[in-house]
Amino acid sequence: MDVRQLEYFLAIVDHGGFNRAATALYVSQPALSQAVQSLERDLGSSLFHRIGRRAVLTEAGRALIEPARAAVRSLQTARARVAAVEELRTGRLDVAAMPSQAVEPLTTMIRSFSDRFPGVSVVIKAAFTARDVVEMVRTGAAELGLLATAGPLPEKEVTVHPVGRQRFVLVAAPDGPFPDKDRVACEELSGHRLIVGQSGTGMRAYVDGLSERGVEFAIAAETEHRVSLLPLVLAGVGVAVVTEAWRGMAEQAGARVLDIEPESSLDIALVSRGELSPAAQQFIACAVR
Structure with a gap:
């Protein structure tokens, strides 16, 4: 007796017959029948009454269901644990x-x-x-x-x-606006040129919110390529509102990073x-x- 035979037995029980079980298991019906017959020989008892195309459980078959499910679950658990170890070694x-x-x-x-x-x-x-x-x-x-x-x-x-x-910050060129500050009020962005991302991003939503609050600014550039933000800022095209994730990279590139007040975050x-x-x-x- 092996677990594959038990899996076939349970498939017949769960799908209500040999035909449906064979289809669900992607095996031929003769192969399924042979596996069940081999299981019956190992157990020394019939598991199903064959009535036409129907398969009705015998008393022995009903008694096998619970231990068969336990055996299959145990093997699945063992396989999952081994697979988990292997998945974390490679993959x-x-x-x-x-x-x-x-x-x-x-x-x-x-x-x-x-x-x-x-x-x-x-x-x-x-x-x-x-x-x-x-x-x-x-x-x-x-x-x-x-x-x-x-x-x-x-x-x-x-x-x-x-x-x-992550809070929002302002990135500016070394010789750009707000030269002597380390923080700026959001209203102070009025009149400046901004580099923005596309609609649907948190950074763009923040800038759109400023506009709704009456802060008037010009959009110097709108980019879907986020890697272009820093080069555009450093080239003096405008300033950009970004998240704090950019602070380290922006400062290493030579840009200035200013906190924006009041604080707003994602x-x-x-x-x-x-x-x-x-x-x-x-x-x-x-x-x-």
């Missing part, structure tokens, strides 16, 4: 991330995860908006998503794992959907601890 994890969050905190998350599981490759997939991230996770294009939002987190479609907040979260792989579970554990 890959797909993470969809918005551009700013791909700078930080994703860098720190991957460093922490890779220190513990160096054999697992993290594949970063580009998503421009929080909606893009949720859609990629929902459809399975990525197992995890990292997003930022100024509004409610999208808890209806995905499972949300909060990881923190909520940062990892999102997932359904049963997670061991790698995804450990990545979340590294990120939110």
Whole structure:
């Protein structure tokens, strides 16, 4: 007797007959029948009464159901545990991330995860908006998503794992506006030229909010390519409102980073959907601890 025979037996029970079970298992009906006959020989008892095309459980068959399910569950658990060990030795994890969050905190998350599981490759997939991230996770294009939002987190479609907040800051060229300041009131952006991202991003929502509050400014450039923000700022095209994730990189590039008052921030979260792989579970554990 082997577990495969028990799985075939349970499939016949669950699907109500040999034909449906064979279809569900992707095996031929003769092969299924032979496996059950072999099981019956091993047990020394018939498990089904064959009545035409119907298969009716015998008393022995009914008695086998519970121990058969226990045996199959035990094997599945053993396989899952072995697979979990192997998955964390090698493999890959797909993470969809918005551009700013791909700078930080994703860098720190991957460093922490890779220190513990160096054999697992993290594949970063580009998503421009929080909606893009949720859609990629929902459809399975990525197992995890990292997003930022100024509004409610999208808890209806995905499972949300909060990881923190990022405040907005202003990035300016070394010889640009506000030369002697380390912070600026949002109203002081009136009359300046701004470099902005596309609609749907938290950074763009903040700038649009300023306009609604009566802060008048000119949009010098709108870009979907977030890597162009710093070069445009350093070239003197305008200033840019970004999240704190950019501070270190901007200062290293020679730009000035100013806090904006009053403070405003985005909520940062990892999102997932359904049963997670061991790698995804450990990545979340590294990120939110």
